[in-house]
Amino acid sequence: MIKTDKIAIVILNWNGRDMMRQFLPSVVKHSKDEGCVIVADNGSTDGSLDMLKEEFPEVELLPLPQNYGFAEGYNKALDLVEAPYYLLLNSDVEVPEGWLRPMLDYMEQHPEVAACQPKLLSQKNKQYFEYAGAAGGFMDRYGYPFCRGRIFADVERDEGQYDTTAHLLWATGAALMVRSKDWKESGGLDGRFFAHMEEIDLCWRLRSRGRGIVCVPQSVAYHVGGASLAAGNPRKTFLNFRNNLLMLYKNLPADELKPVMRVRKWLDMVAAFKFLITGDVANFKAVYKARREFRRMLPDFEKDRQHNLQLAVDGGHGLPERIDQSLLLLYYAKGIKRFSALHF
Structure with missing residues (x-):
């Protein structure tokens, strides 16, 4: 369970390693005052989690066991997040x-x-x-x-x-x-x-x-x-x-x-x-x-x-x-x- 009093910015990823490497830096840089950045991974097989651990240690990770799709993936992820606001953000x-x-x-x-x-x-x-x-x-x-x-x-x-x-x-x-x-x-x-x-x-x-x-x-x-x-x-x-x-x-x-x-x-x-x-x-x-x-x-x-x-x-x-x-x-x-x- 991830708990924060900030906005929980949750990015649902599935095999989007290169996309996140390109766009996640702006999200991390410009959200730190109001938001907690979380990546929920939908069972990726492209090394996304290893890349995130190595290059974005400040980002919280929620590994999911399989690809649940966009809708259920977010449902599963947000069941594990406590925050006043959620912000669903594409990668x-x-x-x-x-x-x-x-x-x-x-x-x-x-x-x-x-x-x-x-x-x-x-x-x-x-x-x-x-x-x-x-x-x-x-x-x-x-x-x-x-x-x-x-x-x-x-x-x-x-x-x-x-x-x-x-x-x-x-x-x-x-x-x-x-x-x-x-x-x-x-x-x-x-x-x-x-x-x-x-x-x-x-x-x-x-x-x-x-x-x-x-x-x-x-x-x-x-x-x-x-x-x-x-x-x-x-x-x-x-x-x-x-x-x-x-x-x-x-x-x-x-x-x-x-x-x-x-x-x-x-x-x-x-x-x-x-x-x-x-x-x-x-x-x-x-x-x-x-x-x-x-x-x-x-x-x-x-x-x-x-x-x-x-x-x-x-x-x-x-x-x-x-x-x-x-x-x-x-x-x-x-x-x-x-x-x-x-x-x-």
Whole structure:
């Protein structure tokens, strides 16, 4: 058990020795006043632990016996950490001096807020937002996530347009600061997701229960992105489609479930057909496999859905960060490519 009165900055690693060698120095250097840096290792076989012991003796280590995936790996690790705040940080994140203090100050001043994220910029091109979280996450009626600074694959240049603190539906798992009390009461990440969408599911549960999620853009982090699975990888497509459907099933208000799922069935068929006509048979199969696996797993999630609805304020309705429109329609039919052009 690791106990600290600081922020527990927990980096989950799986065979990321070279990535940590590149980015961990900035985290250690710029977090020592407010944070305790911990690396939880998901059963790596690339010598990560030996490298960490030799080159980063100041970092706490939590070796896990196997690769539990992103979601359950963090659950296992944080069961062994006691701290007022957890900060889940990807291994491919670079941070500047003073990155933690604005988030910590905001959380200390706003006890109604469960979690927050920094402004997330691209490590490869620091003038642009990073796809995974940008300046905070939202969602359309049919489960399509988007961010302040990113709609689908269109990523905006950071020109200070989102430098105000904003309330969100979800904060990025690449740099997610969450109160340990809220983490424990919500049950943490859903380990059955393995990876992808798990932070959105967690944040949606917290929001439905009346807790706040925000972006504090005075804090900044630089994310490489795609370090585990690259965009277009069929495994990533499978996890994104399956987990998105599971997340919708777990969290949608009762009167929305059937109509939303009917539309999603057709939208997923369109997405699969698009892969097929472009010759991407592997991703075509991944979408159908995801829907088949979703149906198979549904019985395991019935109790979770009922539990979430019981704890949700007003049955989960009234979250302003979920727009009651189709992002696909807004993007493709109306040409809306920037968050600032949305009205909700």
